[in-house]
Amino acid sequence: MIRKNKIDTPPCTECKNKNSIFCILSDEEKENLSVSKGSNFYQKGQVVFYEGNYPHGLFCIHKGKVKISKLGDEGKEQVVRLAGTGEILGYRAVLSGESYKATATVLEDSYICHLSKDSFNKILEENNVFSLSIIKLLSQDLKNSESQLLNISQKPARERLAETLLILKEKFGLDEDNQLDLVLTRRELGDIAGVTVETAIRTISDFNKENVIAIKGKKIQFKNIPKLIKIANIID
């Protein structure tokens, strides 16, 4: 299997990604980022970085979908964050100078750029507006993490799986046929919700029987979103 491919992406000055944190940078700053930039193609399932390793820079998803997960001692995975096109990865490790505390794996074929630590830190030091957006980003991530903590700590599996589907929908969107634009294994679905494969299978199958979703081969079609929200029992 081909593990990695050098590819060409446009320089950051010409990147079309709208919701990227780098959008607010000046052309000059973007050029500085681009100088050290490397772009790679990652096949579905490939790992971008491993928990425990030290970062040489940070990653920016040019196009693709990524899960960030931690491994428990029994080998069971827990997804702590999901990221899509335009989002950055591994910035926490760069900011703190520590090793990665989680592993990033691509969920579908993806194009991901790599930016050097130094050019990132330089911008961070020189551009306070950029620092403030990083702060916003961290704040959001922290909020989500703490909310997920409450969910896993207190909600039953069924509610968590319903919420997982809704989160995936929010994050990655649906196609014209109301289908989730992403194929996950049942195990991966369980790893997000914090349940075992078997529980994920049984619960997703229940949703199917209840006509909340429809399983179309590998794809999940959303048939009754209000009901799904009700099942998820979302408070805020």
Add this chain to the structure above:
Amino acid sequence: MIRKNKIDTPPCTECKNKNSIFCILSDEEKENLSVSKGSNFYQKGQVVFYEGNYPHGLFCIHKGKVKISKLGDEGKEQVVRLAGTGEILGYRAVLSGESYKATATVLEDSYICHLSKDSFNKILEENNVFSLSIIKLLSQDLKNSESQLLNISQKPARERLAETLLILKEKFGLDEDNQLDLVLTRRELGDIAGVTVETAIRTISDFNKENVIAIKGKKIQFKNIPKLIKIANIID
């Protein structure tokens, strides 16, 4: 019961707290913070801010101990963070402009200062070094939150409670008699570990029988820390 007391604390320029995020500020900046500062005494159990409310500023613990917790729909609490002397509270809500996503309650009689949103934001905008320390702080909090997520998701109650004791020891320290310098109810202990009161009671009682800790009235004495670490089954 007296709910709150205006008190006098030294101006920020003369604050003796060593590990505060404000230490790196210039005297001028500290003075600007002090201008709008209010200080209050909070009795054990009093709430500093409530989940859902909007912030007028942020809090800095002059001396004391605070838990930050979220409430599930069954009324069960989950502690998401602990804070002690010198630490700041409620900064996430200020940074994002959103409402508080958790409730802060003092765990023992505390003196807490209140700084205005504006003066905080002003420093944030003008002092990039300060922004960078906020980034560091958020990074740490996020790391802890994600690690707690993995724990609650995958570790059994016994391990989580052992780790809870170790976290409390790290955070708040032991006195000369190896006793935890803080009195918590069994319920609060459970709220940190993510278990019910009954499970907390039974497990803490087990630790006592196993001579890992000793229960001295309301206080917990640490008798065998290596064994506690082993029970907690800590990986990193």
Add this chain to the structure above:
DNA sequence: CGCTTAATTGAACATACTCAAAATTTGTGG
């Protein structure tokens, strides 16, 4: 001293996990 809150204990119960086995799908090389 009485009242409220906290701690403790026991027993029943439920949720979700583990384990095992079968069916199905997917991927790969011939």
Add this chain to the structure above:
DNA sequence: CCACAAATTTTGAGTATGTTCAATTAAGCG
């Protein structure tokens, strides 16, 4: 394109962990 291997999905049954509920004892406080 088929055949085989590997991975994934599915189903069932048993089980464990930790919860819920209820009742009792102890502690704290005005």
